[in-house]
Amino acid sequence: MTTQASSAPVVKAAKTRTIRVRIKRCDGPAKAQRWETFKVPVGAGANVISVLQTIGANPVTVDGTPTTPVVWDSGCLEEVCGACTMVINGKTRQSCSCLMDVFCPNEGDEITLEPMSKFPIIRDLWVDRSRLFDSLKRVKAWVPIDGTYDLGAGPTEGPKQSELRYTLSTCMSCGCCLEACPQFNLETDEREWDTAFIGAHAISQARLFNDHGTGKQLKGDRLDALMGEGGVSDCGNAQNCVKVCPKEIPLTESIAAMGRATTFHAIARWFQSND
Amino acid sequence: MVMPNAQRVIVVGGGLAGLAATVRIAEQGLPVDLFSMVPVKRSHSVCAQGGINACNEVARQQGYSEYQHFDETIYGGDYLADQGPVLEMANWAPRVIDLLDRMGVPFNRTSEGRRDLRLFGGSLFKRTHFSGATTGQQLLYALDEQTRRYEAQGEVTKYESWEFLAPIMAGEGDDRRCVGIVAQDMRTMQIRSFRADAVIMATGGCGLVYGKSTNSVICTGGAASRCYQAGAWYANGEMIQVHPTAIPGADKCRLMSESARGEGGRVWVPRKQGDDRKPSDIPEGERWYFLEEKYPKYGNLVPRDIATREIFDVCVNQHMGVDGENQVYLDLTHMDPEYLTRKLGGILEIYEKFVGDDPRFTPMRIFPTVHYSMGGLWTQHTPGSYRPDTQHGDHQPGWQAPIGTEPGMGMQVGAPNNMMTNIKGLYAFGEVNFAYHGATRLGANALLSCIFDGLFCGQGVARYVKEHEPAEKPSTAMEASLFDSAASAEQTKADNLLATVGKGKESPETNPYVIGRELGEEMTAACTVVKTGERLGTCTSKLAELRERFERVRLGDAATWTNQSLSYTRSVGDMILLAQVIAKGSLERQESRGSHYRLDFPDRDDSRFLKTTIVEYHQGDADEHRLSWGDVDTSLVKPRPRTYGKVDAKADTKPDKEAEPASTT
Ligand SMILES: Cc1cc2nc3c(=O)[nH]c(=O)nc-3n(C[C@H](O)[C@H](O)[C@H](O)COP(=O)(O)OP(=O)(O)OC[C@H]3O[C@@H](n4cnc5c(N)ncnc54)[C@H](O)[C@@H]3O)c2cc1C
Ligand code: SF4
Ligand code: SF4
Ligand code: FES
Numbered sequence: 001m002t003t004q005a006s007s008a009p010v011v012k013a014a015k016t017r018t019i020r021v022r023i024k025r026c027d028g029p030a031k032a033q034r035w036e037t038f039k040v041p042v043g044a045g046a047n048v049i050s051v052l053q054t055i056g057a058n059p060v061t062v063d064g065t066p067t068t069p070v071v072w073d074s075g076c077l078e079e080v081c082g083a084c085t086m087v088i089n090g091k092t093r094q095s096c097s098c099l100m101d102v103f104c105p106n107e108g109d110e111i112t113l114e115p116m117s118k119f120p121i122i123r124d125l126w127v128d129r130s131r132l133f134d135s136l137k138r139v140k141a142w143v144p145i146d147g148t149y150d151l152g153a154g155p156t157e158g159p160k161q162s163e164l165r166y167t168l169s170t171c172m173s174c175g176c177c178l179e180a181c182p183q184f185n186l187e188t189d190e191r192e193w194d195t196a197f198i199g200a201h202a203i204s205q206a207r208l209f210n211d212h213g214t215g216k217q218l219k220g221d222r223l224d225a226l227m228g229e230g231g232v233s234d235c236g237n238a239q240n241c242v243k244v245c246p247k248e249i250p251l252t253e254s255i256a257a258m259g260r261a262t263t264f265h266a267i268a269r270w271f272q273s274n275d
Numbered sequence: 276m277v278m279p280n281a282q283r284v285i286v287v288g289g290g291l292a293g294l295a296a297t298v299r300i301a302e303q304g305l306p307v308d309l310f311s312m313v314p315v316k317r318s319h320s321v322c323a324q325g326g327i328n329a330c331n332e333v334a335r336q337q338g339y340s341e342y343q344h345f346d347e348t349i350y351g352g353d354y355l356a357d358q359g360p361v362l363e364m365a366n367w368a369p370r371v372i373d374l375l376d377r378m379g380v381p382f383n384r385t386s387e388g389r390r391d392l393r394l395f396g397g398s399l400f401k402r403t404h405f406s407g408a409t410t411g412q413q414l415l416y417a418l419d420e421q422t423r424r425y426e427a428q429g430e431v432t433k434y435e436s437w438e439f440l441a442p443i444m445a446g447e448g449d450d451r452r453c454v455g456i457v458a459q460d461m462r463t464m465q466i467r468s469f470r471a472d473a474v475i476m477a478t479g480g481c482g483l484v485y486g487k488s489t490n491s492v493i494c495t496g497g498a499a500s501r502c503y504q505a506g507a508w509y510a511n512g513e514m515i516q517v518h519p520t521a522i523p524g525a526d527k528c529r530l531m532s533e534s535a536r537g538e539g540g541r542v543w544v545p546r547k548q549g550d551d552r553k554p555s556d557i558p559e560g561e562r563w564y565f566l567e568e569k570y571p572k573y574g575n576l577v578p579r580d581i582a583t584r585e586i587f588d589v590c591v592n593q594h595m596g597v598d599g600e601n602q603v604y605l606d607l608t609h610m611d612p613e614y615l616t617r618k619l620g621g622i623l624e625i626y627e628k629f630v631g632d633d634p635r636f637t638p639m640r641i642f643p644t645v646h647y648s649m650g651g652l653w654t655q656h657t658p659g660s661y662r663p664d665t666q667h668g669d670h671q672p673g674w675q676a677p678i679g680t681e682p683g684m685g686m687q688v689g690a691p692n693n694m695m696t697n698i699k700g701l702y703a704f705g706e707v708n709f710a711y712h713g714a715t716r717l718g719a720n721a722l723l724s725c726i727f728d729g730l731f732c733g734q735g736v737a738r739y740v741k742e743h744e745p746a747e748k749p750s751t752a753m754e755a756s757l758f759d760s761a762a763s764a765e766q767t768k769a770d771n772l773l774a775t776v777g778k779g780k781e782s783p784e785t786n787p788y789v790i791g792r793e794l795g796e797e798m799t800a801a802c803t804v805v806k807t808g809e810r811l812g813t814c815t816s817k818l819a820e821l822r823e824r825f826e827r828v829r830l831g832d833a834a835t836w837t838n839q840s841l842s843y844t845r846s847v848g849d850m851i852l853l854a855q856v857i858a859k860g861s862l863e864r865q866e867s868r869g870s871h872y873r874l875d876f877p878d879r880d881d882s883r884f885l886k887t888t889i890v891e892y893h894q895g896d897a898d899e900h901r902l903s904w905g906d907v908d909t910s911l912v913k914p915r916p917r918t919y920g921k922v923d924a925k926a927d928t929k930p931d932k933e934a935e936p937a938s939t940t
Binding site: 027028043044045046047049050053056057058059068069071073074075076077078079080081082083096097099101122123126128129133136137140141142143144145147148150151152153154156157158159161162163165166169170172173209212214215 | 295298299302313314316317318319321322370373374376377378379381382383384385386387388389406407409412413416417420421423424426427462491492493523524525526527529530617621625628629631730786788789792831832833834836837839840
């Protein structure tokens, strides 16, 4: 949101029309994927969610074959929970904010929906992103407080600092940055998670907590994790992540900051071990 | 690791209430099993935008106090909330904020590095703390992180993508208590039982009963309904908040937070009916700022039920809506765009994203929509020892807090029955209970009540488990058959639903999605802004029809793996029952109070209805949803007319004596 003539999608009350929706479906893990196409009537304001709901109420493909309602993940429907992420027309994004008035404004327009490919499929468009949350454990993404009793306020911080932390903290663990990253690959074996590339999402979260007055107590542990196998040095600097992040989180800055911090940390550790 | 015989607590729901409870209880050394339909970080609390209320030093020096926060909450809720818990919540609020601050919530800061504050509805003081316009997200993440910390230590076990189906009860009469739950894995569809010494329901609201609302897709109220069907009482169901400012949409109505008005947003329509000029071309004098005109004191920041009814009146009765439609302007364009981005960025983006206009330059078009349920599972508490009626006389808002209002005086700290339902061992925290908001919730008080419940009442749960019945007979020592039969009962229900696939002819009559949609439309038409006995009568018959059709419901997916249709269909059945409870309360409460407005009974009637509606389920009875009236504790603040200084308020009502900030800067 910059100027009045911003690049915001121009959404004007579109006419009711029928669009074609191609969906890559899958009945479960280790099952083959297949494409199904649906014809769906849409009106003004429709989004991928309302399209999937319409299909769900009457699941019949374009050639008249009855099928099952499509399975997908969603929550807030206002692009703040991260649940509904999928690959739409080849690009990963949230489906709730994907408006038909922008993507399919005309009669007969087509849209394709696929599940993310870097996470194991549960069914249809729903994938299992546990690894994303697991990586938050890997970098101890929390402030180590002394319990929940009243001990007064937290550390004060200036507005600049709190705005930066706020920006980092709006990460909704959606996984777009991981889907787009050439270094981040599908890993179904949980035992490999701790050594596979951790990805921009958790690196940026490590920065968030290292930047907090109390959070920095665990800075060393976080940097240790990021220096290990699958840590920050595995990033190939392709910068895809920052381009797809819906929250415009400065991921490459975070990666650079954590890269520098791990270097300093390594030197400090080297000196310590040679004391 | 946990000993096999160790006591455990189950928390159902990982929103703010559930996570706060989880952390507090895990901290007491009790292992917690945390169930949620979605990864907890994606719970509905993430949607909350505007902020969280608490008395603070700046407001205090202008004459505000915890006591006034309490008073505002009671007045806002039209006296229907029991006063002890509310006083306790207001007293603890500043400490809740401090704790969140320590957890690292990036609250907006002043240039000196202190927490910034904004104005919110129902108060003349700045007492709302916020984190951009995504406060709920930031608070939820902070609690999610603390939960993860305990999870990493093995003290919390998460069951995400598990759906709660039923509580498990043991014993009879006075000994009857909740000792576990039945749940279903939404991926594998496995149904099984889990043992626990206490179960906390923190499953949020029921907006989906109305089809489209501001709520997330999982807010069906299904979990609350299942507890109700298992014998838990449901209270004040008719108290449903319709938020004045939302963006109507095809799949949901997105909220435009009250903070937009708190930061200076103004509501208006053109004075001339059908004026089709661009809003920017309509001069100031030809705009009707109807809220400011009618409520000079609170202006755009009257409580939600009032703003909603005024907007509704302007559009529906006077046909003065913008472009002749049901919409009014919410205007921020007179303000500095940079300031707006800093303070409201998150919500302005939502508008821009979903409507296409930039609200910093074009007034938003908004209309009221269903938002919050003040009613919920009935809960109890142990009152504190504070007795203001004898010691302090009539309190006037704005007075210094009387001596003795320190914590622990409204609700006893650590009492095992705090926020326990009528079923022993079964608790209800957060939006799913009825306790804090009476007949209308003030903006930015919900986040507070959720976290307060988790922390304050979580303490009582730990006491209950360690010192009461569960200590003598933990759930792990109970017969396996009890748990097995509960699980198989739920399995049978699921199997019966699955067996309907392909049976009979496909028809909208028995299509779960169609039934769900008709339910939403009916409830929105009959049970929201303006209710009448006659319309509620029709609604009652319609609900009976939907219920009958649901008996014949026909599922569209036979999958034994990740069957979302099964989960949805089951919740439609549960929502219909909850809708009946809401309609019943609406019909029987023959008065108008807070969010409940009866055109045929437009006045508040304290003599008959300063009472809680409590509904108890008696399956198969002619009077299936048995309603009784519970007393309301009004010992601290005596009911006064709730006019918010409206200029055409009836002459016989005494003017409010509301404290105003000492300085208006
Ligand atoms: C758009 C919006 C904006 C808001 N803004 C504000 C604000 O600014 N300030 C304010 O104070 N309040 C605000 N509110 C209200 C507030 O957000 C909610 O009341 C509050 O977040 C509810 O929290 P909760 O913990 O009770 O439940 P929720 O956050 O709704 O969480 C419910 C949990 O229960 C789980 N669950 C539900 N059913 C089941 C089941 N059957 N089995 C297993 N798990 C289940 C869910 O997975 C979820 O984890 C807003 C509400 C909305 C809709
Ligand atoms: S910059 Fe690094 S993390 Fe980002 S996409 Fe490239 S390789 Fe992946
Ligand atoms: S960093 Fe951005 S893209 Fe990555 S998970 Fe967070 S919000 Fe999504
Ligand atoms: S449903 Fe929450 S981001 Fe789309």
